[in-house]
Amino acid sequence: MATILVVDDAAFMRMRMSKILTEAGYEVIQAENGLEAVEKYRSAKPDAVLMDITMPEMDGLTALKEIRKVDPNAKVAMVTALGQQQIVLEAVKSGAKDFLVKPAEADRVLAAVSKLCN
Amino acid sequence: MTSTKGTPLQFDLDDEDLKLFLEEAEEQIELLDQSLVQLEGEPDPALVQRIFRAAHTLKGSSATIGHKKMASLTHAMETVLDAVRQGRRAPTSEVVDALLAGLDALRVLANEVVTRVDSGIVTERLEADLMAVLDSEGPAAASPEAQDVPVYVVPAGALECCWEEVEQGHGIFFVDVVVASDCQLPSIRCYQVLQEMESIGRLAACWPERDVIEAGGGEYRMAGLLVTRQTEEQIAAALKAVSDVAAVRLRAVPPSEATGPIEGFRDEPQQPAASSSEAAEARDEAPPETLRGGSARKASQSVRIDVERLDGLMNLVGELVIDRTRLQQVREQLSSVLRDASLSELMDNFEETTSHLARVTDELQEQIMRSRMLxxxxxxxxxxxxxxxxxxxxxxxxxxxxxxxxxxxxxxxxxxxxxxxxxxxxxxxxxxxxxxxxxxxxxxxxxxxxxxxxxxxxxxxxxxxxxxxxxxxxxxxxxxxxxxxxxxxxxxxxxxxxxxxxxxxxxxxxxxxxxxxxxxxxxxxxxxxxxxxxxxxxxxxxxxxxxxxxxxxxxxLTLATTKALMVSANGTVYAIPLVSVTEALADHEADIHTVGGRKTLRLRHRLLPMIDLAAALGDARPRMLPTDGYFVVAARHGDRQAAFIVDRLLGEQDVVVKSLGDMLGARKGLTGATILGDGTLGLIVDIASLVTEQAAVSVPA
CATH class of the missing domain: 3.30.565.10 (Histidine kinase-like ATPase, C-terminal domain)
Known part of the structure; x- marks a missing residue:
């Protein structure tokens, strides 16, 4: 089964996402910030990434760009709060494949992830 | 049916979620409250769309936390709104009434999330009413068939970049894409569609224009003129791969017709479908919200701030204002005492700093006041x-x-x-x-x-x-x-x-x-x-x-500060709000009479009862008017006026209003207090109550 990297500085969001994904049979790894996300991407080579935008150490947009340097085909979906439209646009321009608006319903998360993995 | 009122309820959310849920629910309910009444008659399609989306969002979030009643009621409302949106049901007053009744119940249901107690609301009847409205043979809204076919204008020279491809046999396609109505950032989906089109061909023209889409106008529909070697099926499949794309329609356009005005797709009238909105979503073809030009909606550049935090800031600034005034007083005293030349540089420095501080404080106060404005x-x-x-x-x-x-x-x-x-x-x-x-x-x-x-x-x-x-x-x-x-x-x-x-x-x-x-x-x-x-x-x-x-x-504009006339009476400083003051004069200028044993001021052909301010405010200390004369302040409340006797006029000032509850508890005749430059308390006078009770405390002659 596919491995998904969930990146979010909020433990609650990571937990919620992980729960949704593991229940659907995905393997989940977690990162607390952009820097950790890049490291984990390098070491674990996940099939897809759900990336929060606002995080300490390294934000989601920078992490997206770093990951794309490591793997130009990386499948990254941004997870955004409302009001970050311009950042999401920037992310899409920088190669993000999709986005989810928080709080995302489970079926949306799963639909996005299965799209990324195909 | 037995009432479940009072039964404890459980929801699937923690405190962090609760706050988010409530904020969002409140926002959507407020939106419904504002816009439902405008639904009646011939509503703007964009409005209907907005209302539909609000109901849809509420349905989604209440279902997520397991609030079954709220989810099923919003589902019923959404179903009715969906029918209105698609022109299957005209928004008559009975439709609006049923929706408003639902809205009232939603408020109570949303509140259950806080109280965690069943409010006893029976949603079944409301849902039945909504369904009844839907089934009743109401006149359909203006038939969508009457709508004009949208026309798009291809800018002159748009195809010039692609003639080579066209000559090589690439097709020209007019493509129309609709984004699902419950998508929260539709502009970005449109941008992704645009990206996708560019990856499979050349985009000769697009509506709205690229920069409008990039600016995030919030359009749910876009169209483009695409030059590509792909087939119709391939194009449709590529574009449908973008999340939230609800419909893709396209047709080949002969090169000769690919300039000037070009006809778009007419919106087909929807067949009444099963009321399941999941089904509705699957074939979701939202009516166009805005096609041309930038939409009025802009991404909001704001953050939410807890009101308490703002109040706290305002209080802190209030303290700063007081310190500023105190510093200015110290500066004046110093400069009158220190005439020594050796200190003049130091004094200048001090003066400069205090006046800078004063400016910054004023600005800060103004900014914080503005941020409290709604x-x-x-x-x-x-x-x-x-x-x-x-x-x-x-x-x-x-x-x-x-x-x-x-x-x-x-x-x-x-x-x-x-x-x-x-x-x-x-x-x-x-x-x-x-x-x-x-x-x-x-x-x-x-x-x-x-x-x-x-x-x-x-x-x-x-x-x-x-x-x-x-x-x-x-x-x-x-x-x-x-x-x-x-x-x-x-x-x-x-x-x-x-x-x-x-x-x-x-x-x-x-x-x-x-x-x-x-x-x-x-x-x-x-x-x-x-x-x-x-x-x-x-x-x-x-x-x-x-x-x-x-x-x-x-x-x-604000109650946090007020302009006041500062006066002193019997050793206490009072602030009289400037809006009520009609005149202030020295006793020797005042035309004072004794009428019926009471002191009266004759002012502009009116006789005003004279009231000793300190006594009226319950100052029971022995009272001595200054020997060198006193002052009279005339103030009004509505069309009643009275003249207040005070010792001194201290000038006008902006005062920061603090509630008396914080300091002394409520007191008759006062609306609040303020801290003065020297750190002492000034009391803000409630002219309305004093003028109304004037007769009781008029000064005997």
């Missing part, structure tokens, strides 16, 4: 619903027009202004606007118009409520005041009409012919005036019989 929209938006309800109850026909929703004022004032405004509006509908028959007989349109307008001027906000009703019956008012023994017949007859209309603010007067359950019994305009004046505001009315009435409210 547009009056939040108050005005509640009015259409109110007017509609009252009009239905009274059998009147009324149109409400509001303007100036953007006008901003302090949130503390917003909270206070709502009740008086509601009262004035009820009055306007109930007493002002005539019945349709009466209006017809008077040669007026059957539907009356009430307008509520807000605007800013200097440091005040004005709210005007105007109606085109029957006007105030001055003859009836004259009769009433005489009947109630408030005035002699001669005085009442002699008063000019402009003055008579102000009598509606007198306590205990109501000219309505019968008591209705709408405006109640004469409670009202006097209390409205008292409340407004308590906010340091003023209210005036003017009226032309048979033509209408206008009520104007003037309020300060």
């Amino acid at each position: 547009p009056v929209r939040s108050v005005l938006s509640r009015l259409p619903r109110l007017v509609r309800d009252v009009a239905v109850k009274c059998g009147k026909k009324v149109d409400l027009v509001t303007a100036g929703e953007e006008t901003e004022l302090d949130r503390s004032v917003i909270e206070e202004i709502s009740d008086p405004l509601v009262h004035i509006l009820r009055n306007a509908v109930d007493h002002g606007i005539e019945s349709p028959e009466e209006r017809r007989a008077a040669g007026k349109p059957e539907t009356g118009t009430i307008s509520v307008t807000a605007w800013n001027q200097e440091t005040y906000i004005y709210l005007a409520v105007r109606d085109d009703g029957r006007g105030i019956d001055t003859a009836a008012l004259r009769r009433k005041v005489v009947e109630k023994g408030l005035m002699t017949r001669e005085a009442a007859e002699a008063a000019p009409d402009e003055q008579v209309v102000q009598w509606i603010f007198m306590p205990g007067l109501s000219t309505a012919k019968q008591v209705t359950d709408v405006s109640g019994r004469g409670v009202g305009m006097d209390i409205v005036r008292t409340n407004i004046e308590r906010l340091n505001g003023q209210i005036t009315v003017s009226s032309v019989q048979g033509k209408g009435t206008e009520v104007i409210i003037q309020l300060p």
Whole structure:
């Protein structure tokens, strides 16, 4: 089964996402910030990434760009709060494949992830 | 069915979620509250879309936390709205009524998430009503077939870049893409579609234009002229791979027709489908919201701030303002004491710093005050619903027009202004606007118009409520005041009409012919005036019989600071709000008489009772007026005036209002307190209550 990297500085969001994904049979790894996300991407080579935008150490947009340097085909979906439209646009321009608006319903998360993995 | 009222409830969310859920629910409910009444008649498709989306969002979030009742009620509302949206059901008043009833229940249900106790609301009946509305043979809304086929204009020379490809046999396709109506960032989906089109071919033109999409206008539909070697199926598959894309329609365009105006796709009328909105989503083809030009909606550049935090900031700035004033005083004292040349440089430095500090503090205070401001929209938006309800109850026909929703004022004032405004509006509908028959007989349109307008001027906000009703019956008012023994017949007859209309603010007067359950019994305009004046505001009315009435409210922009005349009396400093002060003079300039054993000031042909301010405010200490003369401050409340005796005038000042509750507990005759430059307490005088009770404390001669 596919491995998904969930990146979010909020433990609650990571937990919620992980729960949704593991229940659907995905393997989940977690990162607390952009820097950790890049490291984990390098070491674990996940099939897809759900990336929060606002995080300490390294934000989601920078992490997206770093990951794309490591793997130009990386499948990254941004997870955004409302009001970050311009950042999401920037992310899409920088190669993000999709986005989810928080709080995302489970079926949306799963639909996005299965799209990324195909 | 047995009632479940009072049963504890459980929801699937923690405190963090709860806050988010409530904020969002409140936002959506507020949106529904503002817009549902506008649904009736021939609503703007964009509005219907917005309302639908609000119901949809509420459904989603309530289902997520496991609030079954709320989810099933919002589902029913969404189903009805979906029918309206697709033109299968005209938004008649019964549709709107059913939706409004649902909305009222939603508020209670949303609150259950906080109380965690079943409120006993039975949603089944509301849902049945909604479904009944849907099934009833109501006239369908204007048929979508009547809609024009949208026309897109291909800019001149758009295809020039692609002739080479066209000559090589690439096809030219007109592509129309609709984004699902519940997508929250549709512009980005449009941008992704645009990206996708560019990855499979050349995009010769697109609507809206690229920069409009990038600016995030929030459009749910886009179209493009695509030059590609792919087949129709391949294009459709590629574009449908973008999340939230609900529909892709396209057709090949011969090169000869790919310039100038080009016909788009007509919106097909939807077949009534199963009411499951999941099914509705699957074939979701939202009507176009905006096609051309930038949309008015812009991504908001704001953050939410807890009100308490803002209040805290305002308090801190208040402290800074006090320190600033204190520093300025110290500087003045120092400069008068230190004339030593060796210190002059130091003094200059000190002066510079204090004046800089003063400027920055002022600016900071201003900015924080601004950040506490809210547009009056939040108050005005509640009015259409109110007017509609009252009009239905009274059998009147009324149109409400509001303007100036953007006008901003302090949130503390917003909270206070709502009740008086509601009262004035009820009055306007109930007493002002005539019945349709009466209006017809008077040669007026059957539907009356009430307008509520807000605007800013200097440091005040004005709210005007105007109606085109029957006007105030001055003859009836004259009769009433005489009947109630408030005035002699001669005085009442002699008063000019402009003055008579102000009598509606007198306590205990109501000219309505019968008591209705709408405006109640004469409670009202006097209390409205008292409340407004308590906010340091003023209210005036003017009226032309048979033509209408206008009520104007003037309020300060903020209650956090107020301009005041500072005075001292018996060793205490008082602040008298400047709006109430009519005159301030030294005793030797004042025309003081003794009438009926009481000191009276004669001012501009009026006799004002003279009141010792300190005594009136309960200062029981022995009182000695200064031997070198005292001062008199005349102040008004409505059309009553009184003159207050004080020891000294200390000048005008902006004072930061602090509630007395924080310091002393409520005290009669005072609205608050302020901290003065030297750190002592100044008391803010409540002129309204003092002037009203004047007789009791007039100074014996």
